Every structure is written in structure tokens, then in C-alpha cells.
Amino acid sequence: MDDDYREPEPFESAPARTATETEWRFAAPRLILVEWHDAHADWHNRVMADELFASPTYLPREGVEALACPCGNYKQLTVAGTWGGPLSLQCPCPSPLRANSDAPWAVNLLKRLILWHADATSELRQLNDLIIEHHTAHQIYRDRVTDLVDNSAAASTAHDLRALMHAPIPDNNLLPLARAVARREERETRPMRLRRALREVRLTPEGERPRYAGGPLTRYLIRAMTALADSDDRDLVFTEEGHRLLDTIDRVTTDIQQHDPGSTTHR
Template sequence: MDDAYSEPEPFDPAPARSAAEAEWRFAAPRLILVEWHDAHADWHNRVMADELFAPPSYLPKEGVEALACPCGNYKQLTVVGSWGGPLTLQCPCSSPFRATSDAPWAVNVLKRLILWHSDATSELRQLNDLIIEHHTAHHIYRDRVTDLVDNSAATSTAHDLRALMHAPIPDNNLLPLARAVARREERETRSMRLRRALREVRLTPEGRRPRYAGGPLTRYLIRGMTALVDSADRDLILTEEGRRLLDTIDRVTMDVCQHDPGGLGSGS
């Protein structure tokens, strides 16, 4: 289901060598996380949001998960394709599968992987910018909700109230992730802390294809954390871009813990 996935366009242009090479072939990162969306769950959640006589029971409607071969394997995949072309992944089971022929999300995934193969820090820079962008949007929305709660409906404009009524359902996955990242256990390195946090918020058990739920900010935090801890021998967490991304993740998650309803700042 091609329309079940999405992927933002990479910020960086194509590597220079791509003009001379028609096709790329290289080992993929340990996980290729892509954004998934569940239209049925989205419809269900909107119905629940309008329910007046029963407590809402929301379903995960979006998040990130690892791309996998139809055989179920999501590790040791080989990326094959040209810049701007369809994405093909070769599985160790020897059954090549084409993710799609023309879906924009797959083309963008291939571009992202080519950039990662040429310069792994390019993805760290993009994720850092995306986290900052969506944290800013989250901060603006949170402040607006706080203002409306602090002021009575009589002092709020009809436009403000309509905007709040039709705002997206809050991301209930963000605060648990932020709490998991912010918690520091004894003798735990920053890399170990990120790995633990990812295990705690994962929807699937160990050994199954990794899947996480959450809105844009949660998704990019998880992708950033995964990129840092799954860099194998590249030691991306020690690069300048890695340290900057790590600092951004810590700063954003601490802000969520301190200021979001139910966070550390509210006494919970």
C-alpha cells in the first residue's frame, strides 16, 4: 500500500558522483524507518473525539516502522536504484522486491539512502532541522491551548475556539517518549539511554519488525535516535552533526517533560 507511507524530500542535493553513475548498489543501514499512516485508525479517532458519552479510545494512526521484504526480513538489505528512480531492495532471501515504481515517498527514501551512503551525517542534519521545525510548531500550539485554558471562553474569540475544536488530536506518544529519554539511570551512557528509550516506546516486541506510533515530532525524534545508535562502525554519535542532534533531542524531550500537560513540570 504505497499511500500508507510518506517520506519528506531530502534537503541536500544529489551527490556529484550520481551524475556519472546510473545505478547505485550498497548495503542499507540496519533499519530503514519510514512513516506509516492508517486511514481507518484516523477515521476511528475522529469519531472518538466527537463522542460525548464514552471515554475516548484512540488507535495508533501514524508512526514509523522498518521497511521489510515480503518474507518479513528487515535486516541486511541491499539498496538498488538511481537518483529520482524507483526504490529496489535486495533481501538475503534472494527475492528482490520493488517497493514501488513511482510513489513519491519511495523516491524520497531512495534519495535519503543515497545521501546517507555518500555522507551519513547528511541525514543527521536533516533530522535535526525537522525536529527543531516540528518542536517549534508544537510549542506554538501548546502555548495557544494554554492561553485558551487560562482564559474563559468569554474572553476568547470565536475564531480561537473554532481553531482549537478542529485542531489535530494531541500526540499521546510524545510525552512517554520524552520521559523515557529524559530519565537517566545509573552508569548509563547517552547511547544506552537512547536504546533503552526506543525499547520502551516500541509497539512490537524484540525480534519483530520495529514499529513506533506518534505524530511528526515523535517520528523525527525516533528516527534521529535510531540514526545515532544504529550507526555501526561509523560512530555518528561522535561527529559534530551527531553531537548537535543528540543535544537537540535532549533539549526537546526535556522541554516536553517540563511544559506539556502531565509532564515533569506538572508534578507527575
């Protein structure tokens, strides 16, 4: 499995009713989305930003994609392992081998999957908190940039300008995602709207392993949309946590569409 993946430590501890030594084995969710990072693209983008090109061309440097077996299959995977131990994935492909990883990201991913298996709403709670946290940070940065532009560089301090120059490269994937989510088509339920938006922003065509580009806020929105749109028979959309997460997705994407630079209503 790819060591360029990353996965944060889950907020919640091991399920209370089981010991950490318990051997878990269960069917994985339809898609296991993990964070990918491209070091070459990151270097390329920093060069573009430092050189102050008039029209810089940035490459996708991070995002989320579906975790897959070495054979390429990313569906009907089986998860096995203990809390805090290495992640083991078994694929229904003809090969009897299992993909194993004890990398930090894989250990954290196994914890997340165990929490999801024990209580699928736990992931919804975590994603809701992460989206709110990163959206708040996004708003603070956006307001600071707006103030600098409105007050002009001449009225800004050297410290402000330096901070702006060395700020992270804006996430160009966030506004297209927000627009896709905010658009409502006739007779389209909320899960249908999320599935359609996910199709519109994915980097890979239908039928291939899903891959998306974007920074932290975009990644958590993608994961949340996937969890709600593809919850199968768990009906996560109709849970209290599901309703709360849907409302958070709508509120955040509406704010981004209305106020981010490049939106049709931005002034």
C-alpha cells in the first residue's frame, strides 16, 4: 500500500465494549477514502508561487482517493487487525495474498474503520467537527486577505504582506465543489445531489478508482459527502448525526459559493 498516504488520528478512543487486543474482521465500506500527497506537485506549485507567474499553472498536490488492493480493486475489501496494530486488507481477487501496512497512516485508518464498524455515526460526528474547524480557519484567512486587498498594499504592514506571501496556496478545488453541491436539480434528493456533485468534481472517469483533488476542507467535505451518499442500508442520512452533517455541508458550501473570490456574488 502507498506510503504517501496520510490519515489523522481519530478523535475517539477504542470502542468501550471491547479490549484493544480484540481481533477485528469485517467488510469495509464501499469506498475507503484516504489522503494522498504528491511531493513533486508540491515542489512545482511552490516554484510557480515564488516566481510570481502572471498565470501560474498549479498541479493537484493533495486530495483523497479510494484505497485499493495491489491488484487495483477497491471494492468489497475485508478489513482485519487489532486496535493500534497494522492494517490488513483482503481482496476477493484470485490472489490469496493480503495487503498489510504498519505505517502510521494505516494504523490510524484501521482505528477509523473499527470505529465506523462499531458505530457508523462516529465518523459522521468526526467529519462534522473537522469540517467546522477547517471552515472556520478558511473564513479567518479569507477575511484577512479581503482586508488586505480592500485596504491596499500601501496601508498594510510589512508583517501582513509577508504573511500573505507565505500563506498556503489557495485551494482551487473548493469553489467548484461548493457550486456543484449548491446546485439543485429537479426531483433531486439530497443524497442524489451529493452523488452528482461527487461525479462532477472527481479526477477519474466513472468506472475507475475515484480520486479527488483538494486541501483539508475539500477533503473532509468529499469524505462526508461520500459517507452520506453511499451509506447503503445503514440509512445514515436519516440519523441525527446525518441530518447535522448534511446541514453543515450545505451551510459551508453555500458560504464558500457566496463569499470566496471567483464566485459570481463576490464583491
